[in-house]
Amino acid sequence: MALELYWGSGSPFAWRVMLTLEVKGLEYESKLMEFSRGDHKAADFLKLNPRGKVPVLKDGDFVLNESLAIMAYLDRKHPDPSLFGTSPPETGLIWRAISETESYLIDAGNKLIRPIFFGKGLEKTDEIQEAARSIRQELKRIDAELADSTWVVGTQISAADICLFPLVQIIARAAGKDAAKPLNLELLPMSEKFPNVMAWVKRIESLAGYERTYPPHWR
Ligand SMILES: N[C@@H](CCC(=O)N[C@@H](CS)C(=O)NCC(=O)O)C(=O)O
Incomplete structure (x- = not known):
């Protein structure tokens, strides 16, 4: 199942995850949250992240928020190229x-x-x-x-x-x-x-x- 990324335009934290996905050559389904429309405060999104913040990554049933945590998860699951050091x-x-x-x-x-x-x-x-x-x-x-x-x-x-x-x-x-x-x-x-x-x-x-x-x- 494809990775799904919930993100917002101009969010530096979501941008981190997008760069990580590109550097690792990973395909993903883009779920753009419109801040002006309040998408990130809608009930469905709050089920994924009760803080109502992007980014959120969904990998099958596994859901994760916080940019650094997502980067660490992706790096562990797709270690090439390594983003957290080789020594x-x-x-x-x-x-x-x-x-x-x-x-x-x-x-x-x-x-x-x-x-x-x-x-x-x-x-x-x-x-x-x-x-x-x-x-x-x-x-x-x-x-x-x-x-x-x-x-x-x-x-x-x-x-x-x-x-x-x-x-x-x-x-x-x-x-x-x-x-x-x-x-x-x-x-x-x-x-x-x-x-x-x-x-x-x-x-x-x-x-x-x-x-x-x-x-x-x-x-
Ligand atoms: N520490 C979080 C910060 C996430 C964050 O602050 N996201 C902002 C966008 S840059 C957000 O979704 N703000 C919406 C809100 O707080 O209502 C991370 O690293 O993911």
């Missing part, structure tokens, strides 16, 4: 990079992205600028690491890259919006401020199947 040190470094993304980028990202995309809280400029400062600090650190490395960890794409990539894309998109201009986020142009990160973005964008993962409403 103990590599696994440790991949998990460290993932933890850093979860701990230091997501919260700051939300504080910046939500006001810009949804217009609520735009007056909290101090908080948004503080979030932008944290993001710059993280991206600078990653930029330095990518100066002499093709991927965040090791010599092939891993879960470390896949977890980070959609967040970088959504931060770049938010920073480019008109609502972001008066906020002086100092994130743009990203190709000048974080050249190695942007070269890495281009590498991921050139992966086979990448286009299928791109949020339709961003086109």
Whole structure:
């Protein structure tokens, strides 16, 4: 039975799973949840994930939410190519990079992205600028690491890259919006401020199947 992926356009967490499926060459049935229609809060979907959040993966009778859990499940079931390392040190470094993304980028990202995309809280400029400062600090650190490395960890794409990539894309998109201009986020142009990160973005964008993962409403 085909895998089914419940996802939403522009969700960085769903994007992680879509990239994982493409990198592993796995076919799946796409179940696009329209946030504006409230699909993710409908009774049928809440049976799959009572939190009402995407992504959710269905593999026959097995249902799983949380992007990292889904990535780990897919990697265990379809181990080639391995996304969580081929040696103990590599696994440790991949998990460290993932933890850093979860701990230091997501919260700051939300504080910046939500006001810009949804217009609520735009007056909290101090908080948004503080979030932008944290993001710059993280991206600078990653930029330095990518100066002499093709991927965040090791010599092939891993879960470390896949977890980070959609967040970088959504931060770049938010920073480019008109609502972001008066906020002086100092994130743009990203190709000048974080050249190695942007070269890495281009590498991921050139992966086979990448286009299928791109949020339709961003086109
Ligand atoms: N920790 C979760 C986060 C999932 C999440 O926040 N999904 C958002 C979209 S980016 C969502 O479905 N939000 C709808 C809502 O909360 O109402 C994961 O990694 O999967």
